[in-house]
Amino acid sequence: xxxxxxxxxxxxxxxxxxxxxxxxxxxxxxxxxxxxxxxxxxxxxxxxxxxxxxxxxxxxxxxxxxxxxxxxxxxxxxxxxxxxxxxxxxxxxxxxxxxxxxxxxxxxxxxxxxxxxxxxxxxxxxxxxxxx
Numbered sequence: 001x002x003x004x005x006x007x008x009x010x011x012x013x014x015x016x017x018x019x020x021x022x023x024x025x026x027x028x029x030x031x032x033x034x035x036x037x038x039x040x041x042x043x044x045x046x047x048x049x050x051x052x053x054x055x056x057x058x059x060x061x062x063x064x065x066x067x068x069x070x071x072x073x074x075x076x077x078x079x080x081x082x083x084x085x086x087x088x089x090x091x092x093x094x095x096x097x098x099x100x101x102x103x104x105x106x107x108x109x110x111x112x113x114x115x116x117x118x119x120x121x122x123x124x125x126x127x128x129x130x131x132x
Contacts, residue, residue, distance in 0.1 A: 009066040016060065 015021060032049050039045035080094045096104065 005066070006070070009063045010070075012063050013067045016063075 029049075032045075036045060076097060083089045083091055083094055096107070099107070
């Protein structure tokens with residue numbers, strides 16, 4: 001069942017993310033809007049678009065979430081592999097997604113300090129170079 005849903009979600013996200021899907025959606029709205037005078041802008045006329053968009057949005061939330069979860073997992077695995085393969089990399093960074101928000105904030109501050117130190121080193125090297 002999971003494999004069937006995965007394939008369905010992946011294919012559907014490709015289709016509805018295309019320019020053709022957008023054009024079709026715009027055409028549906030144009031057709032709906034132009035039929036307003038025919039149906040005297042009735043409650044039923046409004047209910048048709050409201051119900052349709054609500055159902056589509058509700059279902060798309062699950063498809064998009066499934067696709068994003070898979071993409072995020074794949075990216076994490078690829079980055080984990082790179083961390084393991086780079087000499088000197090801190091492999092304890094592999095499971096960052098399991099850290100608390102406070103731990104992630106602390107790590108972000110640490111990387112900001114590292115970046116500032118490196119930036120200062122580069123600035124010092126540039127100013128120490130003799131001018132020709």
